[in-house]
Amino acid sequence: MSDAHKLLVLAGDGIGPEVMREVARIVHWMSAHRGLKLEITEELVGAASLAAHGVPIRDEVIELARQSDAVLFGSVGDPAWSHVGFDKRPEVAILKLRKELELFANLRPAKLFDALIDASALKPEVVRGLDLMIVRETVGGIYFGEPRGIETLPDGSRRGINTEVYTTSEIERVARVAFDLARKRDNRVCSVEKCNVMESGLLWKEVVTDIHKREYSDVQLSHMLADNCAMQLVRDPNQFDVIVTGNLFGDILSDLASMLTGSLGMLPSATLGPARADGKRNALYEPIHGSAPDIAGKGIANPLAQILSFAMLLRYSLNRGEDADLIETAVSNVLASGLRTGDIMSPGMARVGTEMMGQAVLREMEKLA
Amino acid sequence: MSDAHKLLVLAGDGIGPEVMREVARIVHWMSAHRGLKLEITEELVGAASLAAHGVPIRDEVIELARQSDAVLFGSVGDPAWSHVGFDKRPEVAILKLRKELELFANLRPAKLFDALIDASALKPEVVRGLDLMIVRETVGGIYFGEPRGIETLPDGSRRGINTEVYTTSEIERVARVAFDLARKRDNRVCSVEKCNVMESGLLWKEVVTDIHKREYSDVQLSHMLADNCAMQLVRDPNQFDVIVTGNLFGDILSDLASMLTGSLGMLPSATLGPARADGKRNALYEPIHGSAPDIAGKGIANPLAQILSFAMLLRYSLNRGEDADLIETAVSNVLASGLRTGDIMSPGMARVGTEMMGQAVLREMEKLA
Ligand SMILES: [Mg+2]
Ligand SMILES: [Mg+2]
Numbered sequence: 001m002s003d004a005h006k007l008l009v010l011a012g013d014g015i016g017p018e019v020m021r022e023v024a025r026i027v028h029w030m031s032a033h034r035g036l037k038l039e040i041t042e043e044l045v046g047a048a049s050l051a052a053h054g055v056p057i058r059d060e061v062i063e064l065a066r067q068s069d070a071v072l073f074g075s076v077g078d079p080a081w082s083h084v085g086f087d088k089r090p091e092v093a094i095l096k097l098r099k100e101l102e103l104f105a106n107l108r109p110a111k112l113f114d115a116l117i118d119a120s121a122l123k124p125e126v127v128r129g130l131d132l133m134i135v136r137e138t139v140g141g142i143y144f145g146e147p148r149g150i151e152t153l154p155d156g157s158r159r160g161i162n163t164e165v166y167t168t169s170e171i172e173r174v175a176r177v178a179f180d181l182a183r184k185r186d187n188r189v190c191s192v193e194k195c196n197v198m199e200s201g202l203l204w205k206e207v208v209t210d211i212h213k214r215e216y217s218d219v220q221l222s223h224m225l226a227d228n229c230a231m232q233l234v235r236d237p238n239q240f241d242v243i244v245t246g247n248l249f250g251d252i253l254s255d256l257a258s259m260l261t262g263s264l265g266m267l268p269s270a271t272l273g274p275a276r277a278d279g280k281r282n283a284l285y286e287p288i289h290g291s292a293p294d295i296a297g298k299g300i301a302n303p304l305a306q307i308l309s310f311a312m313l314l315r316y317s318l319n320r321g322e323d324a325d326l327i328e329t330a331v332s333n334v335l336a337s338g339l340r341t342g343d344i345m346s347p348g349m350a351r352v353g354t355e356m357m358g359q360a361v362l363r364e365m366e367k368l369a
Numbered sequence: 370m371s372d373a374h375k376l377l378v379l380a381g382d383g384i385g386p387e388v389m390r391e392v393a394r395i396v397h398w399m400s401a402h403r404g405l406k407l408e409i410t411e412e413l414v415g416a417a418s419l420a421a422h423g424v425p426i427r428d429e430v431i432e433l434a435r436q437s438d439a440v441l442f443g444s445v446g447d448p449a450w451s452h453v454g455f456d457k458r459p460e461v462a463i464l465k466l467r468k469e470l471e472l473f474a475n476l477r478p479a480k481l482f483d484a485l486i487d488a489s490a491l492k493p494e495v496v497r498g499l500d501l502m503i504v505r506e507t508v509g510g511i512y513f514g515e516p517r518g519i520e521t522l523p524d525g526s527r528r529g530i531n532t533e534v535y536t537t538s539e540i541e542r543v544a545r546v547a548f549d550l551a552r553k554r555d556n557r558v559c560s561v562e563k564c565n566v567m568e569s570g571l572l573w574k575e576v577v578t579d580i581h582k583r584e585y586s587d588v589q590l591s592h593m594l595a596d597n598c599a600m601q602l603v604r605d606p607n608q609f610d611v612i613v614t615g616n617l618f619g620d621i622l623s624d625l626a627s628m629l630t631g632s633l634g635m636l637p638s639a640t641l642g643p644a645r646a647d648g649k650r651n652a653l654y655e656p657i658h659g660s661a662p663d664i665a666g667k668g669i670a671n672p673l674a675q676i677l678s679f680a681m682l683l684r685y686s687l688n689r690g691e692d693a694d695l696i697e698t699a700v701s702n703v704l705a706s707g708l709r710t711g712d713i714m715s716p717g718m719a720r721v722g723t724e725m726m727g728q729a730v731l732r733e734m735e736k737l738a
Binding site: 252 | 490491492495511512514518519522526527528529530531532533534535536537538563566567568569570571572573576595596597599600603604605617618620621622624625627629631
């Protein structure tokens with residue numbers, strides 16, 4: 001088993017375990033029929049870990065994650081644990097993983113399945129074929145910069161302060177992720193900042209321009225101001241391939257891009273760490289949806305974002321692009337056939353539960369393979 | 370003439386003078402038929418002022434602006450002056466006005482005329498009836514905070530820094546503008562920040578909540594995170610009445626909201642200063658479009674954003690809401706009748722120039738009055 005990829009599976013809370021079960025079905029089939037070799041470890045995180053071990057995530061689990069080739073994460077969060085101290089909240093599990101593994105690049109694809117085009121608020125002719133990727137820097141920028149805080153002034157009034165900081169190396173490493181990604185896609189990167197009014201944006205633009213020249217001149221690079229990017233995402237989202245930007249702009253623009261699809265419950269994501277000694281990167285894959293405690297345990301959750309997160313994992317951490325394609329095409333065909341979970345239901349379609357949706361994807365994969 | 374309102378008209382460069390001429394037509398008619406009393410001064414700004422006086426704006430003009438009840442601004446910018454030193458660029462005229470008059474609140478309506486609904490990238494059923502207003506703080510926040518700059522570190526790499534700062538009083542005064550506006554509209558304010566990750570946002574939320582309780586409890590107040598607001602503007606923009614937010618989020622969200630209409634050339638804006646001793650505020654009204662030097666002098670520019678800027682001026686600085694309604698209804702009807710300038714032209718409509726469009730609006734006003 002030494003040539004097997006080490007996979008850590010953290011299903012978490014709420015609908016996490018249910019939707020992860022549908023991924024397990026696919027993993028099982030791929031192991032039997034596609035030569036996929038995985039050495040899988042499953043662990044508790046979030047409220048599940050709090051209940052069993054008294055902490056949202058154990059140090060051993062973080063160490064396991066560090067030594068894995070990839071982490072497949074479900075979702076954490078449980079109303080029963082929402083009023084405990086900050087360090088005991090289930091969400092700490094994912095925050096700690098991101099921090100300890102230095103997961104600095106968040107990849108958010110906004111891809112529209114043709115069968116779901118009516119869910120978008122945008123006109124079909126504007127949004128059809130949407131397939132862009134936002135790479136957001138996630139451990140730097142204004143959400144982490146010092147000094148920060150609220151101070152009381154001599155006259156009793158107050159002042160709130162946050163600091164945006166970016167260094168050459170922080171910008172370089174996230175830019176490299178974006179350029180590498182673009183090479184596997186349509187080979188275009190658009191770098192987004194506010195260099196017209198912010199020095200941190202000016203440095204961002206200079207560093208991206210410089211590394212492009214030195215290492216990625218085969219990739220097409222453009223620059224755009226963040227406010228214009230928000231406009232262009234609405235006006236003509238299909239102009240973009242890969243967008244790379246800082247923490248704050250990425251926070252806003254990736255959510256905006258997701259909403260263009262109209263189906264947030266469908267979207268996967270990845271977060272990557274620095275290159276390791278073995279040439280690989282720590283990487284965590286998770287749906288952008290939460291633990292949805294209101295529908296947990298009812299067998300009605302949409303498993304597709306979790307399944308698509310696994311497809312991203314295959315593509316970006318295991319370099320198995322064909323397997324990823326197989327899953328994505330199967331999902332697309334199942335949706336085209338009219339099957340829908342409740343969250344993406346529309347008139348005339350057939351409503352199914354979590355398990356039937358998972359099985360339908362697997363049957364379609366069998367057909368396509 | 371002592372009961373006349375003092376109006377300073379700064380047509381500026383490019384299409385500015387052409388589209389301002391159509392406003393003059395309306396002013397003339399309103400003076401004759403609606404009892405509008407204006408004491409109008411016209412001055413040069415931008416490239417026009419550079420050519421005549423060697424500066425983008427003279428100190429006397431700024432003083433005039435300070436003593437006016439309102440400033441109606443056209444647009445500045447001219448490619449002939451784009452390569453001179455920063456303080457000689459035509460754009461300095463508007464920057465100086467904003468700074469000297471302390472114009473801290475930018476009002477950006479995103480209003481969709483039904484006749485132009487097809488220009489939006491959003492589905493008609495999502496965007497129909499859109500009528501929201503974004504109030505953006507414009508003299509504080511991260512675009513102005515200190516420390517700022519790019520420094521070189523000992524190892525030769527660099528670090529870019531910007532600082533977001535907001536004080537109680539800066540937040541209070543822009544919140545008041547938003548609440549006052551809401552009372553003239555649908556009486557709802559949504560305050561937008563990132564209080565979950567930024568202390569400056571936390572203070573923003575606390576101060577807005579506090580002033581609402583003390584002075585505006587009759588207005589409906591809600592709070593939203595900036596990334597969610599970007600999503601909601603696409604998903605269901607009609608949920609909003611007035612949005613109030615800081616400089617950076619306002620920069621992005623106001624452009625996003627404008628783009629929802631699909632017709633940027635139609636949109637006016639206002640920028641307000643602090644309350645003066647006479648109870649009024651300094652205020653500047655201008656279209657969001659630029660000087661469009663490529664089509665200047667051809668008589669084909671769309672005058673509607675300039676006309677609608679004047680309508681805003683009537684409503685917010687002169688308290689003549691009925692006159693503003695008259696103009697806005699006339700514009701709406703003219704568009705419904707099928708007249709279009711080139712920038713908003715669509716198949717089956719009648720293409721007209723600047724003057725014919727202006728005259729059509731005036732004829733419609735005469736009919737309606
Ligand atoms: Mg976000
Ligand atoms: Mg902007």
